[in-house]
Amino acid sequence: MKNLIVANWKMNPNSQKEAKEIFDAIREGSRGLDVEVIVCPPAVYLYASIFGEGVVSMGAQNVYFEDKGAFTGEISVEMLKDLKVEYIIIGHSERRKYFGETDEIINKKIKKALEAGLKVIFCVGETQEEHDAGKKNEVLEKQIKIGLDGITDLANLNVAYEPVWAIGTGNNCGVEETKESLDFIRTLIGQVRVLYGGSVKSDNSGEYIKEAGANGLLVGGASLIAEEFIKIVKSAE
Ligand code: PEP
Numbered sequence: 438m439k440n441l442i443v444a445n446w447k448m449n450p451n452s453q454k455e456a457k458e459i460f461d462a463i464r465e466g467s468r469g470l471d472v473e474v475i476v477c478p479p480a481v482y483l484y485a486s487i488f489g490e491g492v493v494s495m496g497a498q499n500v501y502f503e504d505k506g507a508f509t510g511e512i513s514v515e516m517l518k519d520l521k522v523e524y525i526i527i528g529h530s531e532r533r534k535y536f537g538e539t540d541e542i543i544n545k546k547i548k549k550a551l552e553a554g555l556k557v558i559f560c561v562g563e564t565q566e567e568h569d570a571g572k573k574n575e576v577l578e579k580q581i582k583i584g585l586d587g588i589t590d591l592a593n594l595n596v597a598y599e600p601v602w603a604i605g606t607g608n609n610c611g612v613e614e615t616k617e618s619l620d621f622i623r624t625l626i627g628q629v630r631v632l633y634g635g636s637v638k639s640d641n642s643g644e645y646i647k648e649a650g651a652n653g654l655l656v657g658g659a660s661l662i663a664e665e666f667i668k669i670v671k672s673a674e
Contacts, residue, residue: 438630438652439471439472439473440472440473440646440651440652440653440654440673440674441472441473441475441558441595441630441632441652441653441654442472442473442474442475442653442654442656442666442669442670442673443475443476443477443496443524443526443558443597443632443634443653443654443655443656443660444463444474444475444476444477444656444660444661444666445477445498445526445529445634445655445656445657445660446459446476446477446478446479446498446660446661447479447498447531447657448479449479449661450661453482456478456482458663459661459663460476460478460493462663462664462667463476463493463660463663463666463667464492464493466663466664466666466667466670467492467493467667467670468492470670470671470674471674472670472671472673472674473494473653474492474493474494474670475493475494475495475496475523475524475558476493476494476495476496476660477495477496477497477498477524477526478495478498479498480497480498480499480512483495483497483517483520483522484520494523494524495520495521495522495523495524496522496523496524496525496526496558497512497517497522497524497525497526498525498526498529499512499525499526499527499532500512500513500514500517500525500527500546500549500550500555501513501546501549502542502545502546502548502549503549514549514550514552514553514555515553517555518553518554518555522555523555523556524555524556524557524558525546525550525555525556525557525558526558526560526597526655527543527546527547527550527557527558527559527560528543528546528547528559528560528561528580528584529560529599530560530562530599530601530604531604534601540579540580540583540584541583543559543580543583543584544583544584544585544586544587544588547559547584547585547588547594548587548588551588551590551593551594554593555593556593556594556595557593557594557595558595558596558597558632558655559584559585559594559595559596559597560596560597560599560634560655561576561577561580561581561584561596561597561598561599561622562576562577562580562598562599562600562601562603562604562635563576563577563600563601563602564576564601564602565601565602568600568602573600573618574621577598577618577621577622577625578625581596581622581625581626582625585626591626591627591629594626594629595629595630595631595632595652595653596622596626596629596630596631596632597631597632597633597634597655598615598618598619598622598631598632598633598634599633599634599635599655600618600635602635603634603635603636604634604635604636604657605636605657605658606635606636607636608635608636609635609636609637609638609641610633610635612644612645612648612649613649615633615645615649615651616648616649616650619631619633619649619650619651620650630652630653631651631652632651632652632653632654632655633645633649633651633653633654633655634654634655634656634657636658637654637655637656637659637669638659638665638669639659639665639668639669639672642654642656642668642669642672642673643672643673646672646673653673654669654673656669
């Protein structure tokens with residue numbers, strides 16, 4: 438299975454024009470490479486006329502677990518499928534922290550997405566406080582146990598280990614520690630693709646794939662700079 442490199446643009450950029458420019462550059466730079474590349478823009482840019490066909494797949498940053506109805510501001514799995522979205526990031530630490538997403542809510546979202554045939558990038562990871570208290574494995578175990586409760590078909594599941602203290606801080610997790618966490622996650626779940634995310638740049642990306650054994654990377658800040666992101670994609674070949 439190919440390595441998976443995921444761009445999480447978060448709430449950026451501010452215009453369709455910029456989104457298209459970054460996306461076009463990523464698509465051209467990714468053409469012909471033996472890596473699966475996913476771009477997850479804000480939902481308002483999730484349409485094929487921006488993305489064009491092939492090379493890079495579209496991913497969403499969020500989804501709701503109900504089918505339709507009176508849920509102002511939310512987006513359903515069917516809406517995403519209709520736009521040809523393939524992947525959804527679920528459980529990102531920013532959604533947990535700023536939007537109150539619990540492990541139980543995340544579980545409902547993962548179930549809904551997988552039942553609809555969408556592919557999931559399920560984010561897990563400990564905070565600085567939990568890390569310093571030696572609770573990392575306990576936290577990962579709880580997030581995974583509740584997040585995947587009742588889910589048996591894992592074919593479309595990918596997991597991203599994202600230590601919260603490493604996200605957007607420039608303080609990326611060391612290779613040894615990352616390897617331990619990825620291996621621990623595999624002992625809990627079995628054979629799914631396990632990605633690393635947290636201050637990935639082109640000068641550290643290759644070591645996560647080659648030394649820590651990650652099956653891919655979830656990239657935030659660096660994914661908005663096409664040239665940098667393409668270097669990261671190439672390091673995963
Ligand atoms: C992320 O948003 O999941 C992330 C890892 O961000 P950054 O690469 O900026 O740390």
